[in-house]
Amino acid sequence: DTGVSQDPRHKITKRGQNVTFRCDPISEHNRLYWYRQTLGQGPEFLTYFQNEAQLEKSRLLSDRFSAERPKGSFSTLEIQRTEQGDSAMYLCASSRLGQGSGEQYFGPGTRLTVT
Amino acid sequence: GQQLNQSPQSMFIQEGEDVSMNCTSSSIFNTWLWYKQDPGEGPVLLIALYKAGELTSNGRLTAQFGITRKDSFLNISASIPSDVGIYFCAGQLPGTASKLTFGTGTRLQVTL
Numbered sequence: 324d325t326g327v328s329q330d331p332r333h334k335i336t337k338r339g340q341n342v343t344f345r346c347d348p349i350s351e352h353n354r355l356y357w358y359r360q361t362l363g364q365g366p367e368f369l370t371y372f373q374n375e376a377q378l379e380k381s382r383l384l385s386d387r388f389s390a391e392r393p394k395g396s397f398s399t400l401e402i403q404r405t406e407q408g409d410s411a412m413y414l415c416a417s418s419r420l421g422q423g424s425g426e427q428y429f430g431p432g433t434r435l436t437v438t
Numbered sequence: 439g440q441q442l443n444q445s446p447q448s449m450f451i452q453e454g455e456d457v458s459m460n461c462t463s464s465s466i467f468n469t470w471l472w473y474k475q476d477p478g479e480g481p482v483l484l485i486a487l488y489k490a491g492e493l494t495s496n497g498r499l500t501a502q503f504g505i506t507r508k509d510s511f512l513n514i515s516a517s518i519p520s521d522v523g524i525y526f527c528a529g530q531l532p533g534t535a536s537k538l539t540f541g542t543g544t545r546l547q548v549t550l
Binding site: 327354371434 | 480
């Protein structure tokens with residue numbers, strides 16, 4: 324069990340640029356989640372997938388954000404036309420279905436800085 | 439978005455002391471979880487609780503799912519320097535199989 328991995332770990336971009344982050348969940352986990360965490364706060368839910376289907380999106384996920392999980396394995400989160408307010412840690416988590424499904428395991432996160 | 443209330447916000451303790459922190463909500467939760475987060479890293483799952491009244495241990499950590507289902511408690515016994523970090527509670531609301539709602543965090547610092 325290699326755990327959840329995220330790439331890149333850090334991203335610095337200029338305002339107005341597009342960025343894309345990748346998440347690889349634990350291999351046998353069907354569910355994959357994206358959260359955003361700003362300094363001094365707990366993570367906030369953005370969206371989640373069950374297999375390849377995106378089943379819920381938060382109101383935090385503006386039109387500039389899009390997430391995909393095309394084959395039900397890894398996922399990507401894209402932010403278009405980045406704004407300074409997008410600066411945050413973007414966390415990915417995964418969980419299994421059924422018993423223990425409440426247990427979400429997080430990756431190390433991608434720290435985004437928009438200048 | 440909604441966040442759970444954690445207390446205390448921060449605490450300084452001496453190595454070897456026991457630590458208690460709690461998490462409260464105005465809503466009922468079906469699942470409570472406790473995570474620890476180190477700077478620049480993702481949260482690490484410590485304990486998961488699924489039933490009201492449940493008491494679960496993981497080494498020196500013990501957590502309880504409150505009877506009212508609106509609170510949870512975490513105790514750390516005989517603290518050591520590596521316990522330093524931010525502890526978050528998180529819960530799942532009934533009818534949601536997905537998102538976790540996180541607390542505001544308790545920052546723990548351990549002095550020798």
